[in-house]
């Protein structure tokens with residue numbers, strides 16, 4: 001199983017949209033895909049019509065499991081989505097209490113990676129969506145993954161946020177055996193806006209060795225797709241946003257196979 | 260001094276844009292305005308070209324002040340912006356450590372309101388920008404303000420986020436003498452997108468007694484303005500987004516005068 005996390009400390013940059021779009025395309029290509037929602041706000045969970053406030057099994061349970069883990073207990077957290085081959089471990093608002101309640105507990109940063117290890121042969125890919133805050137939930141996602149996707153809106157303020165995210169990655173790398181590979185994904189690109197054009201150019205200059213050479217354009221179909229509770233590729237396979245994510249995925253999978 | 264907070268637990272809905280736009284318009288009308296950045300990510304601080312990582316005086320200092328407060332010590336946290344009549348108490352990334360470091364300290368939820376009380380005669384309005392997370396920083400903003408502005412993107416997922424924000428307001432109201440007035444502001448409305456049109460209608464149906472009857476349309480000039488480090492009204496006074504915020508402000512100020 002390949003584990004990819006989608007993270008950026010800036011809000012509203014397209015993390016959840018990237019998770020659903022990439023997950024949906026992988027599932028359509030026949031891969032078995034598991035999505036994990038680590039955001040207490042639960043956009044990914046709501047996207048697939050689950051109600052955060054009424055779930056008894058969720059990613060929160062991963063943080064309560066101690067000692068020898070039972071694969072069937074982890075499997076019981078998995079829910080269906082509207083798409084074949086695409087499953088979900090949803091979030092609940094209780095995730096927001098973990099930092100205060102479990103602070104100082106041994107191995108708190110590795111709860112998600114230990115839980116996912118129990119499902120290693122069930123799925124080809126696991127994608128983890130994260131909240132826009134540096135804390136124990138993001139640390140778990142960064143510790144559990146082998147590749148990090150960093151969506152960044154093509155606008156001026158987002159570049160400052162990206163520098164902070166890269167400092168977080170450098171911090172995490174100090175406790176990993178090998179450096180965490182990451183890909184910066186320019187999103188919501190609008191060629192009619194001067195700020196969008198110039199910030200994409202600035203991003204390509206400043207972060208040239210980790211940035212995806214293309215970008216995801218602004219596409220109103222993403223909002224329509226989220227209203228329909230479907231990945232964009234199921235909602236409108238010919239959308240320009242879907243084509244962009246398909247091109248990104250082709251590159252990521254090719255790079256992954258080389259390893 | 261009137262204190263307004265801008266908050267929503269969902270990321271990327273236009274909180275910082277609303278803070279800058281409303282603040283810029285009030286300053287142009289001759290009011291003395293103070294902006295306060297409580298977001299450890301510091302979009303408002305970056306907007307006005309300050310570097311979060313190199314500031315010695317910031318909103319973080321408000322949380323360290325104890326005992327009898329000295330107005331001049333609070334005044335020393337105030338920085339200039341590119342606009343006359345518009346000042347800023349910036350953020351630093353250290354804000355993200357408050358919850359862990361000061362947890363359990365007496366009166367931690369009232370640090371910002373006690374600090375602002377020292378500047379009561381210096382400004383006509385104080386606007387507080389917040390991070391997209393329920394925690395001690397948002398609690399401080401909700402405790403300090405007399406009016407809450409809740410920007411909500413006109414898209415399907417945002418309505419779920421709004422329900423959660425309203426539960427947070429209900430929680431805060433339990434410890435206030437009188438209910439906190441709040442106004443829901445539909446943002447980034449795009450009449451070409453079916454999801455935008457139907458979610459605005461759903462919002463108006465479900466939250467009719469607290470929603471602003473108009474909305475802020477999608478306007479690419481906001482990104483250009485943020486690149487220029489200017490409020491949208493200074494960047495392009497005739498933009499349709501600026502006109503929308505001017506109409507909102509007229510209503511809010513009129514309502515405020517009636518009290």
Ligand SMILES: Nc1ncnc2c1ncn2[C@@H]1O[C@H](COP(=O)(O)OP(=O)(O)OP(=O)(O)O)[C@@H](O)[C@H]1O
Pocket residue numbers: 010011012013014015016017018039043130131132187188189216217218219220222223226241269270271412414
């Ligand atoms: N390429 C795009 N074009 C147009 N709209 C987009 C695009 N990508 C995402 N969106 C829209 O932008 C909004 C924010 O996206 P999303 O929720 O994926 O961001 P996020 O980073 O996950 O936010 P949060 O920080 O709250 O978790 C959503 O309404 C989504 O539909």
Ligand SMILES: Nc1ncnc2c1ncn2[C@@H]1O[C@H](COP(=O)(O)OP(=O)(O)OP(=O)(O)O)[C@@H](O)[C@H]1O
Pocket residue numbers: 010011012153155269270271272273274275276277298302389390391446447448475476477478479481482485500
């Ligand atoms: N009406 C609008 N039309 C088009 N773009 C907008 C509009 N309002 C805000 N934006 C853009 O959307 C992005 C997110 O806005 P903003 O940073 O104000 O949201 P936020 O809620 O403060 O985000 P965060 O949760 O990260 O603090 C910015 O690029 C901003 O320029």
Ligand SMILES: [Mg+2]
Pocket residue numbers: 015016017039043044129130
């Ligand atoms: Mg998200």
Ligand SMILES: [Mg+2]
Pocket residue numbers: 274275276298302303388389
């Ligand atoms: Mg903001």
